[in-house]
Amino acid sequence: MDFLQKIMKPMLEGTAVSLEIFFLTLLFAIPLGMVVAFGRMSKNRFVSKPVRAYQLIMRGTPLLLQLMIVFYAPYYIVGRTFDRFASAIIAFVINYAAYFAEIFRAGIESIPQGQYEAAKVLGYSKSKTFFRIIVPQVVKRILPPMGNETMTLVKDTALAQTIAVMELFRVATNASSRAFSTIPLLVAGLIYFILNYLVEKCYIKAEKKLDYYK
Amino acid sequence: MPVIEAKSVYKSFDGITVLKDVSLNVNEGEVVAIIGPSGSGKSTLLRCLNQLINIDSGSINVCSMSMVNTDEKGTCKYADKASLHKIQLKTGLVFQNFHLFPHFSVLKNITDAPMQILKMTKQEAQNKAYELLEKMNLSDKANAYPYQLSGGQAQRVSIARALALSPAVLFFDEPTSALDPELTVEILRVIKNLAKEKMTMVVVTHEMSFARDVADRVVFMDNGTVIEEGAAEKIFTNPSSERIKQFLQHFSV
Numbered sequence: 001m002d003f004l005q006k007i008m009k010p011m012l013e014g015t016a017v018s019l020e021i022f023f024l025t026l027l028f029a030i031p032l033g034m035v036v037a038f039g040r041m042s043k044n045r046f047v048s049k050p051v052r053a054y055q056l057i058m059r060g061t062p063l064l065l066q067l068m069i070v071f072y073a074p075y076y077i078v079g080r081t082f083d084r085f086a087s088a089i090i091a092f093v094i095n096y097a098a099y100f101a102e103i104f105r106a107g108i109e110s111i112p113q114g115q116y117e118a119a120k121v122l123g124y125s126k127s128k129t130f131f132r133i134i135v136p137q138v139v140k141r142i143l144p145p146m147g148n149e150t151m152t153l154v155k156d157t158a159l160a161q162t163i164a165v166m167e168l169f170r171v172a173t174n175a176s177s178r179a180f181s182t183i184p185l186l187v188a189g190l191i192y193f194i195l196n197y198l199v200e201k202c203y204i205k206a207e208k209k210l211d212y213y214k
Numbered sequence: 215m216p217v218i219e220a221k222s223v224y225k226s227f228d229g230i231t232v233l234k235d236v237s238l239n240v241n242e243g244e245v246v247a248i249i250g251p252s253g254s255g256k257s258t259l260l261r262c263l264n265q266l267i268n269i270d271s272g273s274i275n276v277c278s279m280s281m282v283n284t285d286e287k288g289t290c291k292y293a294d295k296a297s298l299h300k301i302q303l304k305t306g307l308v309f310q311n312f313h314l315f316p317h318f319s320v321l322k323n324i325t326d327a328p329m330q331i332l333k334m335t336k337q338e339a340q341n342k343a344y345e346l347l348e349k350m351n352l353s354d355k356a357n358a359y360p361y362q363l364s365g366g367q368a369q370r371v372s373i374a375r376a377l378a379l380s381p382a383v384l385f386f387d388e389p390t391s392a393l394d395p396e397l398t399v400e401i402l403r404v405i406k407n408l409a410k411e412k413m414t415m416v417v418v419t420h421e422m423s424f425a426r427d428v429a430d431r432v433v434f435m436d437n438g439t440v441i442e443e444g445a446a447e448k449i450f451t452n453p454s455s456e457r458i459k460q461f462l463q464h465f466s467v
Contacts (some may be wrong), residue, residue: 114313118372121264121307122327122379123299132330136317213317214361 007175007184014171015191017085018157021167022195025092025153032093033100040105058098064159067091071163088160096153103145107138140210147203151196158192168192215242216275217304217383217414218263222284223272225258232258233269234438240383243412247419247429247446251461255438256418260385263416264307265298276301277382303331306376310388312368314360320347320371321356324378332379339378346374350404366397370404384408386417402428422465426450434458 039051058066071087074080081087111134119129161170172188175181218240225233233255240246248256261267263274265281271290274281281301284290292298314323324346325339334342347353350370360368369389376384386405390398402424408415409428419425425432426446433443434455442455453459 112313114309114311115315117266117307118309118313118315120266121302121305122375123303123331124327128330132326133315140317213359 003179003181003183004187007179007187010171010175011168011184011187011191014166014168014188015195017166018154018160018168019195020085021088021092021157021160021165022154024089025096025157026150028089028093029096029100032097033104036097036101037104037108040101041108055098055101058095063091063095063156064162066095067159067163070094084163084165087163088165092153092156092160096149099149100146103142103149104138106145107142108134110141111137140207140213143203143207143210147200150199150203154195154199155192215278216240217242217244217277218416219273219275220259220263221273223259223262223274224270225255225262225267226270232438233262236272236435236438236440238263238416238433238440240414240416242382242414244414244431245409245429246416246431246433247425248416248433248435249419249422249425249461250435250441254435256435257387259435260307260387260416260418264305264385265302266307268292277304279304303379304382306379306381306384308369308373308376308384308386308389310391312360312365312372312392314363314368314372314375316360318360319356320352320358320360320363323360323371324375327375328378342378343374346377349407350374364397365393366400369393369397369401373401373404373408383414383416386415386419388418388420390419390421422450422462434461436461 036051036055039047040055042048042051067088070091071081071084074082115133115137116129119133124133157167158169160167161173164170168188168191172184175184216239218238220236220238223233223236223238224231236255236259238246238259248259250256258267262269263276269282269290271284271288273283279297279301280293281298282290282292293301315326318326321340321343324343325334325336328334328339328342329336344353344356347356350373352367352370352374355363355367355371360371363371369392373384373389389405390401393401398421402421405415405417405424406428417425417429429446431443432446432449434441434449434453434457436457441457442449442453449458450462453462
């Protein structure tokens with residue numbers, strides 16, 4: 001009991017850091033993902049091709065490696081490194097935006113052409129069509145895959161330890177090796193599970209809320 | 215007064231000519247039925263008149279406003295954005311597959327465009343919507359969502375949605391092709407009633423008896439051209455072209 005009490009405080013602090021990474025990543029990766037999705041759908045090859053290359057790199061290489069590159073590369077280029085936490089956020093954002101963009105693209109492309117045509121003949125402008133007619137329907141359709149990505153992100157925050165960000169999993173590993181005990185790791189596992197249980201609940205709630213139409 | 219004046223309209227997709235020198239005039243209060251085999255360019259013509267497709271050459275005027283014009287050198291030029299928007303509101307289009315907005319209730323489907331586009335107040339828009347719903351015999355469905363409607367009800371809502379903007383002319387693109395015979399009758403009755411009120415309408419249809427009964431004028435299209443047009447009675451009983459006779463053989467009207 002004593003031992004648990006002793007490790008709980010640093011573990012909760014680590015959880016707070018993990019949550020910060022989680023929320024900041026969502027905050028920036030969702031709008032960036034929108035921009036990327038539009039770039040990918042662009043009819044201009046000089047836009048869509050580079051965007052596709054960026055997505056391929058982000059999705060085709062380990063996030064672990066991307067974290068290291070974002071943090072260590074500046075040292076070789078400008079001779080110094082930057083804040084670990086900020087580097088972690090940048091790496092997470094550019095990685096997750098690539099995945100989010102594909103979900104957004106799938107959602108947008110799944111809306112029948114007839115919706116655009118109906119809006120056009122009723123006189124809706126392009127932006128009104130997008131925000132009033134298309135986006136609400138896209139949101140409903142992409143909730144399940146977004147739930148998937150969001151839950152993965154909760155667990156992926158553990159990767160920030162590779163550049164020594166003191167997030168939950170790093171705190172747990174430290175405590176575990178100091179005390180020769182697996183208990184901190186199990187506690188960390190339980191915390192990730194609880195967080196994802198909450199994430200899942202939010203998505204279920206959102207899906208229920210949009211259940212009024214088909 | 216002509217509501218629609220389309221002259222020498224040409225349109226091709228990927229080298230395939232879909233409309234060849236098509237001209238169409240529609241006068242105020244007139245009901246025009248466009249008939250003809252599938253792939254003859256009927257729907258394409260409607261889509262050009264509703265600005266869903268840009269034409270390659272020719273000219274289109276709506277309510278004496280120029281939508282698109284082609285000069286002597288053959289350059290096809292559309293009007294500016296503001297004029298096109300104004301013209302867009304003069305024309306309404308009812309689709310074969312309704313295309314209602316699934317996330318809006320029936321009422322909102324009808325009020326959203328008048329409020330968003332015409333800047334009507336909520337009260338005005340709703341009054342108009344209820345009036346239209348009553349006309350469509352759908353007053354009890356105001357708060358339903360599109361997925362809860364039968365095909366016939368959905369199509370009547372989409373007609374109400376189009377009428378809510380008070381267009382000068384209403385186009386129908388095979389409005390009953392997705393419906394069973396019973397529901398088809400339901401929709402044709404609605405169009406007939408609108409015809410009685412002197413609503414200007416252009417209906418692309420495969421319902422020959424309807425075309426004969428309701429339309430003032432019938433246009434027969436085949437292969438991207440207008441083969442013959444004239445009073446409904448004349449087209450159905452005494453057409454000059456062999457192609458129409460051949461086409462109409464398959465219908466017992």
